[in-house]
Amino acid sequence: MCFPLGWICLIIFLAPPKRLIGQQTQHYTGPFQIGDYRGNAVYDYKVIGQDTLLEGAFQMQRSDLEALLKKEDSTFLFSGSFQDGYPNGFWTFQFGEFQSERRAQVINYQYRVQVSGVQESGSGTVLKGKPNGTWTYDVNRIQDSEIVEALFKSTFDFDEGVPQRNFRIESEDRTLVGRFLRNGIAHDEWALYDDAAIDATERWFFQDGVLQKIILFKNGKASEFPIYASGSQVKTVTIDTRYLAAVQLQAAISDPGDAGISGILDLLDKNATYYAKMDGILSELGTADFNPEFKVKLPYFPLDSLEKRTLANIFELHEKARTSSDFFLNSSQLNILKLTDQQSNYLFEVVRALSNDFLKPVQKVLNFQKDSVLEFVPRARVRKELWPVAIPSKTVRAIITKDSVTVKKPFTLSNAADYDFEGRLLNSLYDMTKYAMACLDSIEKDLNEKLIREKRQQTLVALEEKLVLQEKGFGELLDSLSSDTPANYRKVLQRLKGIADTKLGAYGVLQDTDLKLEQGKELTHCFEKLLVLGAEIGKLPAQSEEIRLHYQDGVWNPFMATVMNEEVKKRITNAYRKVLVPYFLNQIQDGFDCGSVELLLEEMSYTGERMFQLRDEETSKLERKLRREQDPKTVLKLFHKQPKNKEN
Amino acid sequence: MKNDCRHWAGIFLLFFMGSCLQLNAQEDAPVVLPTESKYKDPVTKTWFNTYGNIRISKRLFWVAQTHFRLEETEDTQFVGQMAQIYNRHAIGYIYSKKFNASLGGVLRLNFNTDESSTDRNLVPEWRIWHQYQFAMPLSSVMVYHRLRIEHRWTQGFEENSAYIFRNRWRYMFRLKVPLNSHKLKPKTWYVSPEAELIMQSGKAVVASPMEDLRLTTTLGYIVTPRLTFAAGLMYSQGQSLDNGGVYKQNWTMRFHMYFSPDFRRVKNKLPEIHLND
Numbered sequence: 001m002c003f004p005l006g007w008i009c010l011i012i013f014l015a016p017p018k019r020l021i022g023q024q025t026q027h028y029t030g031p032f033q034i035g036d037y038r039g040n041a042v043y044d045y046k047v048i049g050q051d052t053l054l055e056g057a058f059q060m061q062r063s064d065l066e067a068l069l070k071k072e073d074s075t076f077l078f079s080g081s082f083q084d085g086y087p088n089g090f091w092t093f094q095f096g097e098f099q100s101e102r103r104a105q106v107i108n109y110q111y112r113v114q115v116s117g118v119q120e121s122g123s124g125t126v127l128k129g130k131p132n133g134t135w136t137y138d139v140n141r142i143q144d145s146e147i148v149e150a151l152f153k154s155t156f157d158f159d160e161g162v163p164q165r166n167f168r169i170e171s172e173d174r175t176l177v178g179r180f181l182r183n184g185i186a187h188d189e190w191a192l193y194d195d196a197a198i199d200a201t202e203r204w205f206f207q208d209g210v211l212q213k214i215i216l217f218k219n220g221k222a223s224e225f226p227i228y229a230s231g232s233q234v235k236t237v238t239i240d241t242r243y244l245a246a247v248q249l250q251a252a253i254s255d256p257g258d259a260g261i262s263g264i265l266d267l268l269d270k271n272a273t274y275y276a277k278m279d280g281i282l283s284e285l286g287t288a289d290f291n292p293e294f295k296v297k298l299p300y301f302p303l304d305s306l307e308k309r310t311l312a313n314i315f316e317l318h319e320k321a322r323t324s325s326d327f328f329l330n331s332s333q334l335n336i337l338k339l340t341d342q343q344s345n346y347l348f349e350v351v352r353a354l355s356n357d358f359l360k361p362v363q364k365v366l367n368f369q370k371d372s373v374l375e376f377v378p379r380a381r382v383r384k385e386l387w388p389v390a391i392p393s394k395t396v397r398a399i400i401t402k403d404s405v406t407v408k409k410p411f412t413l414s415n416a417a418d419y420d421f422e423g424r425l426l427n428s429l430y431d432m433t434k435y436a437m438a439c440l441d442s443i444e445k446d447l448n449e450k451l452i453r454e455k456r457q458q459t460l461v462a463l464e465e466k467l468v469l470q471e472k473g474f475g476e477l478l479d480s481l482s483s484d485t486p487a488n489y490r491k492v493l494q495r496l497k498g499i500a501d502t503k504l505g506a507y508g509v510l511q512d513t514d515l516k517l518e519q520g521k522e523l524t525h526c527f528e529k530l531l532v533l534g535a536e537i538g539k540l541p542a543q544s545e546e547i548r549l550h551y552q553d554g555v556w557n558p559f560m561a562t563v564m565n566e567e568v569k570k571r572i573t574n575a576y577r578k579v580l581v582p583y584f585l586n587q588i589q590d591g592f593d594c595g596s597v598e599l600l601l602e603e604m605s606y607t608g609e610r611m612f613q614l615r616d617e618e619t620s621k622l623e624r625k626l627r628r629e630q631d632p633k634t635v636l637k638l639f640h641k642q643p644k645n646k647e648n
Numbered sequence: 649m650k651n652d653c654r655h656w657a658g659i660f661l662l663f664f665m666g667s668c669l670q671l672n673a674q675e676d677a678p679v680v681l682p683t684e685s686k687y688k689d690p691v692t693k694t695w696f697n698t699y700g701n702i703r704i705s706k707r708l709f710w711v712a713q714t715h716f717r718l719e720e721t722e723d724t725q726f727v728g729q730m731a732q733i734y735n736r737h738a739i740g741y742i743y744s745k746k747f748n749a750s751l752g753g754v755l756r757l758n759f760n761t762d763e764s765s766t767d768r769n770l771v772p773e774w775r776i777w778h779q780y781q782f783a784m785p786l787s788s789v790m791v792y793h794r795l796r797i798e799h800r801w802t803q804g805f806e807e808n809s810a811y812i813f814r815n816r817w818r819y820m821f822r823l824k825v826p827l828n829s830h831k832l833k834p835k836t837w838y839v840s841p842e843a844e845l846i847m848q849s850g851k852a853v854v855a856s857p858m859e860d861l862r863l864t865t866t867l868g869y870i871v872t873p874r875l876t877f878a879a880g881l882m883y884s885q886g887q888s889l890d891n892g893g894v895y896k897q898n899w900t901m902r903f904h905m906y907f908s909p910d911f912r913r914v915k916n917k918l919p920e921i922h923l924n925d
Contacts, residue, residue, distance in 0.1 A: 555873035558701040558709055559906045560790060560824060560832045561745060561783030564873035 025055055032060055034284045037076055053085035054286050068115065072099040078281055085286045086129045093278050095120040098142070114145045122278050129287050130161030137274045154271045163294055169267045176267045178204075185209040185236065185295045192263045202263045209297030210234055211247060228299045235300040235376075238293045239268055246298055246376040249368075249385060268294075298376045310426040311369060314433055318362050321437040324444065325355045333451055333458070344450060347443045349398035350411040357392040358436040362429055379425040391421050391428075394435065413438055460513060463520040467504060470527040474500050477534040485541055492585045496534050499592050500527060526594035533597050536604055537588070540581065547576060547611045571623040572614055575635045580607055583632035603636060610639045681855065681893040687885070690897035692726045694718045697902065701740065703910040711738040711750050719761050726901055733757040738777065751778040754798075760805045767805035774811075775800040788830045794820040794844075814850030816859065824868070834873060840866045846886070855892030860884050866902065876906040 025044045032041035039062030046053045063075040075098065080091030098117035105112045119142050124135030139152035154169040162184035169176040178190035186209055192202035203215040214225045227250050237243055244265045279289075303311065328334055328351045338345040364386060368374040374382070383391075394416040397408040415438075419431040474497035481490060507523055510516045551573050552565040567573060584607075587600050614622070625638050700712035713736040721728025738752020754775035760767060779796035798816040803809050822842035829836040846860040866880025880902050888894040 555910075556703075556742070556745075557832075557870075557873050557876075558703075558740065558742065558748065558908055559699065559876060560870075561748070561781070561792070562785075562790065562832050563745075564833050564870070566834070566873045 034060065034078075034281055037078075037281070038062065039076065043082075051085075054082035055084070057081045058285070065113075068098060068100050068113070072097065072117070080126065082286055083128075087126045087282045087286055088128060089126065090123070091126050091278075091282075092123040093121065093281065095277075096142075101144075116143050116145075118142065118151065119147075120274070122274060124158075126282075127160060129282065129289055131156075131158040132160055133158060137271070139274075152270065152274075154274070161289060161293065169271050171267060171270070174201075174263060174267065176264055180294070181208070183295070184293055185297065186211075186239070190264060192267070194263075204264055206296065209236065209295060210299070211296065232299040233301075234297040236295055237298050237376075239296055240272065241269070242372055242376075243296060243298065244269060245371060245373045249373065249377055250381070299378075300375060301378055302375055307426050310430050311366075314362060314426065314430050315366055317430070317433045317437055318359065318366060321433055321440055322355075322359055322363070324437070324440045325351050325359060328440075328443070328447065329355065331451070333454060334447065337450065337454060341450065344447065346398055346400060346409055346411075347447055349400055349409075350396055351440065351443060353396045353398055353411075354436045354439055357396065358432045361386040362433050365429060383425050392432070394419065394421070396439065411439065413442065456513065456517065460517055460520065463517065463524060466524050467507070467520060467527065470524065470531060471500055471504055473527075473531050474534060477531070477538055481538055485538075488585060489537060489541055492537055492588050493534055495588050495590070496530060496537070496592075499588070499590065500530055502590075503527075526597075529594055529597040529601075533588075533601055536601060537585070540584070540604075543608055544577065544581060547573065547608075550612060550615050569615065569619060569623060571626040572611070572619060575626045575629065575639075576607065576611055579630060579632050579635050607636065607639060610641075614639070679855075679891050681891065685893055685895055687895045687897055688888075690883075690899050692720045693731065693898055693900040694726045695900055695902045697734075697904045699904065699906045701906075701908040703908065703912060705912070707742045709740045709742065709908075711736065711740050711752060713737070721763065729761055730759050731761050732759065736777070738779075746783050747781070748783075749778065749780045751776075753777070754800075758802075758805075762805075765805060768807065769805075771803045771805055771809075773800065773802045788826055790824045790832060792820070792822040792824070794818070794822065796820070812850070812852050814848050814852060817847040817849070818844060820844035832870060834870050836870045838868045838870070840864075840868060840878065840880070842866075852889065856887030856889050857892075858887050859889075860886035864902065866904065868904075874908050874910070876904075878902075878904040878906070880904075 025046055027042075027044050029042045030040065032039060037060070039060050041058070041060035043054055043058040043060075044056035046055050058081060059077070059079045061075070061077040061079075064073050067073040073096075075094075075096040077092070077094040080087055081089040083089070096117060096119045098115040098119075100113050100115050103114065105114075118139060120137070120139045122135070122137040124131055125133040135156050135158060137152070137154045138150065140147045141149040141151055149172070150170065152169075152171055154167070156167045157164045159182075162182075163180045164182065164184070166177065166179050173195045175193045175195075176190065177193075178186065179188045181187045186206045188206060190204040190206065191200040193199075194201045197217070199217055201217045203217075205212050205215075211227045212229075213227055216223050216225070227247065248265065328348065334344060334348060338348045365374065365382060368377065368382070377385075395410045395412040397410055400407045400409055413435070416435070419435045421428045421432055421435075423431070474493070478490065478493050478497065481493065503523060503526065507516070507519055510519060548567070551567050551569060553568045554563040555566045556562075557564050584600065584604055587596065622638055626635065629635055629638070695715060695717045697715040698713060700710075702710040702712060704710055713734065715732070715734035715736070716730070717732040717734065718727045719729055719731035720726055734754065734756050736752065736754045738750040740748055740750040742748045754773075754777055756773040756775070758771050758773055760769045760771075775798050777796060777798040779794060781795075782793045784791045784793075796816075796818040798818070800814055800816060801811040802814070803811050820842060821844075822840060824832060824838050824840045826832050827837040827839060832838060842862075842864045844860075844862040844864075845858070846862070847857050848859040849857065862882055862884040864880050864882035866878045868876055868878030870876045882898070882900040882902055884898045884900065885895050888896055
């Protein structure tokens with residue numbers, strides 16, 4: 001019976017080519033996680049080689065009725081299909097945040113719970129991982145299971161991931177409409193309509209992707225801001241945070257007094273966030289490039305190799321200067337010292353001015369570079385952005401306020417003329433950073449001497465406070481002993497306190513501050529160890545009792561018909577009680593060296609640990625060897641685990 | 649048969665009482681119960697008893713007891729002469745913490761304590777015995793009930809005297825009260841009052857079923873779970889076998905050593921406590 005069945009199985013398994021076996025579609029139903037989304041999924045997949053490719057319908061969702069009824073629930077539903085590991089076909093994404101009124105109705109044998117909250121929903125067709133056709137993304141406010149307000153709605157047409165023709169983004173009170181060329185590049189007019197206004201409040205004009213001007217309509221007045229003039233070198237970029245930053249920078253430069261162009265940026269930004277959400281999910285599942293590329297062109301001012309090198313130098317130097325200035329500004333010692341010392345206060349304010357006038361603006365440029373915005377802004381405009389009024393002077397003015405009178409006190413370096421703040425942007429930024437660094441160096445020389453002296457004094461005071469506190473700790477150790485602690489333990493702790501007092505007395509007669517600092521530090525370390533040792537000694541009586549109980553064994557006494565406890569392995573417990581514990585206690589004598597603490601602690605803790613283990617180990621050999629053994633070192637050696645015994 | 653009985657009664661009088669000369673002289677006279685019970689003068693004795701309970705398995709132990717019983721002579725109270733040497737052995741079974749039972753044999757060597765007798769000085773006595781002991785904790789006190797049944801074959805000191813067979817029915821009630829501790833454990837003194845009634849039956853027993861009533865109090869000390877010492881004083885009285893109207897009396901000093909070694913390997917010993925697992 002078994003034999004033919006085995007053959008049949010063999011034939012079935014051997015017959016189809018290997019490739020086909022791997023490609024058989026398998027089905028999965030169960031818990032699943034995509035990024036932060038955890039829920040239940042139903043999908044089909046193929047295993048090819050070592051890869052798992054999704055194939056066919058996919059659905060994942062989560063909703064928790066209990067959470068909803070209790071407080072609120074976050075739900076989601078992703079539904080669509082895959083082909084060869086690519087998202088393909090119609091896809092829907094829903095995200096909900098709902099609360100319930102905790103009231104249910106029964107209709108047609110169903111419990112219905114009305115919910116309120118916000119529901120997001122994005123849907124459209126995907127072709128090989130790219131949006132294709134019309135995509136909409138809605139965010140609605142739900143009240144008692146009905147849509148009461150549209151919070152957001154965007155509609156885009158895509159052709160294999162490239163946005164086409166017109167698009168529309170609506171928020172609660174504004175609507176943005178715009179247009180793309182066939183290649184996905186922004187074109188013509190993008191207009192923002194305010195629900196409260198008749199005309200467009202913000203209009204962006206693109207010429208083949210380049211944002212040429214922005215017209216703002218505010219308080220019944222239209223004002224026009226030219227953004228990028230045509231003709232300069234351009235680079236195609238996607239509308240992302242970098243682009244928005246560059247435009248914002250450019251717009252602000254055009255008219256520093258008005259930063260009211262945020263409307264369009266806001267909506268685009270919001271839309272980008274929603275699309276990124278869907279892209280994140282699809283990219284986790286398979287190969288997808290869902291982030292739709294809304295392309296624009298930006299004037300491009302590339303950095304040459306010299307500029308790049310200069311920028312790297314600025315970065316390095318700025319890092320040092322900032323570390324130095326932060327040290328002074330955040331030094332609690334200096335912050336206290338400046339209250340009483342005028343010179344310190346003056347230097348502190350100089351550092352503050354250096355930080356504000358030089359280091360912070362340079363930091364801003366470094367941030368532009370980090371965000372890849374620098375190359376899209378004309379250098380001259382960067383300079384204007386950094387210092388709208390004037391380039392900072394080489395004579396730094398420290399603002400000193402005393403008795404509500406503010407005095408400006410200058411600070412300058414003798415070789416200030418060597419630094420050029422007016423040259424090419426990056427060169428002058430480099431010189432500014434260098435100048436700030438040189439100033440900080442000179443200030444540091446002045447301040448350090450004051451700080452070091454002050455610091456030593458403070459350290460010593462703190463150290464001695466700690467020593468006194470530790471010394472008290474020995475007394476507290478004695479006080480913490482329970483009343484039934486045997487007298488010999490009490491004596492040992494008293495001896496320990498005596499040792500500490502003697503050491504502290506020797507320290508007290510020292511005169512030299514340097515020596516005091518050095519020995520004080522050693523002494524605190526020593527006291528720390530002694531306190532730990534004292535605490536461990538204080539625990540010994542309890543530990544001994546614990547060990548005594550651990551070595552009790554119930555013995556049936558037939559005459560009394562009772563179980564009586566008896567100590568087992570007496571040679572081991574005797575070695576502990578009569579050899580090791582007295583040895584530990586006797587170690588602590590006058591002139592006890594801190595260097596011996598660690599070894600003693602180690603021996604104590606090892607012994608305690610071993611005593612608990614030995615109870616259950618085979619110890620007949622050990623017990624034989626322990627017979628009449630009085631030397632603690634030998635006993636400790638015997639207590640060490642015998643690897644040979646372990647093997648037995 | 650009747651002769652036999654009388655003969656044996658005589659022997660037993662020799663056994664249990666110090667002076668039996670007059671009784672022996674009355675050997676042939678019919679036994680007449682006195683109109684009032686008659687108490688003999690008490691005899692003083694000293695017992696040195698060792699009790700061994702040796703564990704041989706989780707539930708079985710070997711009972712090994714050796715008792716040396718001394719008796720007064722005319723010159724020396726309590727310890728004048730050796731009266732009996734007891735050898736009691738059995739296998740005990742621990743059924744539970746509250747009940748155990750034993751079954752075994754006894755070889756008792758009886759010495760002729762009649763200083764004037766010219767008969768044999770030493771005769772053996774054989775017994776089969778079984779006992780059932782119940783133990784009950786009651787607060788810090790332990791209460792024991794012991795039922796012991798003995799089948800004994802005894803023999804007189806005369807040459808060629810035949811064995812007679814009797815049964816003994818014993819019940820003992822005993823308390824053990826710890827004195828310096830809340831329970832019976834090592835380093836504890838305890839006091840143990842006990843009362844034992846020994847009845848007997850058999851063809852030789854006609855009018856004296858109550859062989860002995862023993863009232864004892866001992867003071868004991870538990871040295872370790874395996875070693876205990878105790879000492880006490882016992883008063884006992886009982887009917888003479890030959891005349892139910894005559895009562896013997898004894899005052900006995902008792903010295904006991906209880907030991908319960910366990911030679912089993914450690915791995916077989918554990919866990920002692922869980923007898924019923």
